[in-house]
Amino acid sequence: MDQVKWNVGVIGAGVMGERMMNAIxxxxxxxxxxxxxxxxxxxQEAAQKSGDVPWYTNYKELLKKVELDVIYLAVPPKFHHAIALDVLAHKKHLLCEKPLANSLTEAQEMLEAANDAGVVxxxxxxxYYQGVFPELSRRLEEIGDVRRIDILTHFHQWPRPWQQTPWLAGREQGGFIREVLPHFxxxxxxxxxxxxxxxxxxxxxxxxxxxxxGVSAFLRLTDGTPVTINGLAGIAHEEHLDYRVYGSKGTLSVVNWSNLFVGGHGEALVPAEVPQQDRLSLLLDELSIAMNGGDARLVxxxxxxxxxQVLEALLGHEKVHYIK
Ligand SMILES: NC(=O)c1ccc[n+]([C@@H]2O[C@H](COP(=O)([O-])OP(=O)(O)OC[C@H]3O[C@@H](n4cnc5c(N)ncnc54)[C@H](O)[C@@H]3O)[C@@H](O)[C@H]2O)c1
Incomplete structure (x- = not known):
């Protein structure tokens, strides 16, 4: 029988924690x-906004004292691994923020622990849950053979004005390569x-x-299609992100996350309609399906x-190699 409401334990009530709690x-x-x-x-503030639920400064107390179905983990990346392993030892389902961890070894251990725990x-x-994703997938069929993908991430200020937290500025776990490029x-x-x-x-x-x-990188898909990355922080103009797919018959460009532009042979790129979707709500819908044992569209x-693996190779921490 389906559960009426799943109980979520939130670990990390910062920018993302607050965003996700609003959706929950x-x-x-x-x-x-x-x-x-x-x-x-x-x-305390987040617990009050959620109806005076219990709150803790030590997540281990949260894991011990409360009957929770699922944990949402939204702490800075270098803490993901240790906390996730504790969560999984308690056999709780786990929704984790990206990037998964702060090294490939940590990420692999988290996957292994999650599989061993048998949880979602x-x-x-x-x-992945925004309207631009299905629209981009659909239109790929119209642009012929893909010749190249260019990923451009330019930031006027890093960390961005709405994310002024020291860890994001540091080399240990911050930077836009870890924070933004995994999305693309x-x-x-x-x-x-x-x-x-x-x-x-x-x-x-x-x-x-x-x-x-800055980062300048060259990648390839397994069929050899080239992918370039051009990332810069501290440039003069305002933040600009462009995910661009060049096909033999047309070009698709996703600008600043949600704006899609399309152009055919000899045409200028023009804006295209994108369905509006509530991305966090859709993710939660899928999570609930998976927790009920169904097939869900989850990452x-x-x-x-x-x-x-790609992230660590971009940072130069992993040998450059194929991802299987
Ligand atoms: N999916 C996305 O679109 C997206 C966007 C931004 C950030 N993120 C990711 O979300 C995570 C959090 O980022 P953020 O921007 O919310 O950071 P943040 O600094 O705003 O918030 C992190 C919170 O975690 C708390 N924290 C640190 N260690 C803790 C611990 N051991 N136990 C409990 N709380 C602890 C901090 O006090 C802080 O409140 C990061 O992994 C980041 O990369 C994802």
Missing amino acids: RTHEKFRVAAVSDVSAERA HAMNFPL THLTYELFGDLHVVRSEVDYPADHDLCET TFETGVKVQ
């Missing part, structure tokens, strides 16, 4: 049942299959504690490991 609070299948954040102020494991890649390498994986990094050059500032300021840790 209005979702018919889930409720926020407990919150943990190392900041008592954030944990999923990640939050919002683009994941999108590429879902649309075209495996990809591998042929070469990647990362520019860093002199201060060894600070994250990258599992298995895919998370593939995305991590």
Whole structure:
């Protein structure tokens, strides 16, 4: 029998935690049942907004004391691994933020632990649930043979004004390569299959504690189709993201996450209609289906490991190689 509402334990009540809790609070299948954040102020505030549910500064207390069905993990990346392994030891379903972990080994261990626990494991890649995804997939058939994919991520300011938190500026776990590029390498994986990094050059500032300021990378799909990445932070103009697919008969371009532009032979790129979809609500719908034992459209840790492999190769941490 289907559960009336699943109880979610939220670990990490920062920018993403708050965003997801807003979605959970209005979702018919889930409720926020407990919150943990190392900041008592954030944990308490989020718990109050969720109907005065219990809150903890130590997530281990949350895992011990409350009967929870699923954990949403939204702490900075270097804490994902240790907390996820604890969650999985408690055999709770786990929705984890991207990137899955802070190294490939950590990501692989998380996948193994999730499989051993036999729980539902999923990640939050919002683009996968936005209207632009089905529209892009549909239109791929119209543009002929794909000749090249260009991924451009330019930031006026990094970290961005709405994400002013020190870890995002640091080399250990921050930077736009970890924070933003996984969205686009994941999108590429879902649309075209495996990809591998042929070469990647990362520019860093002199201060060894600070994250990258640029990346130029060349990747290929398994059929040899080239993929380029051009990332820069600290440029003069405003933030601009462009995911562009060049086909033999047309070009598709996703600008700033949700705007789709299309152009045929000799035509200028023009805006195309994209259906509006509530991405977090759709993700929660799918999560509920999976928790009820159904086939769901989720990004599992298995895919998370593939995305991590590309990420680590872009950062130069992994040998450049094919992803199988
Ligand atoms: N899916 C997306 O679109 C998207 C967007 C932004 C960020 N993210 C990811 O979400 C995660 C969180 O990012 P954010 O922007 O919310 O960061 P944030 O810094 O705003 O929030 C992180 C929160 O985790 C708390 N925290 C740290 N260690 C903790 C611990 N051990 N136990 C409990 N709480 C702890 C911090 O106090 C903070 O409140 C990161 O992995 C980030 O990459 C995903």
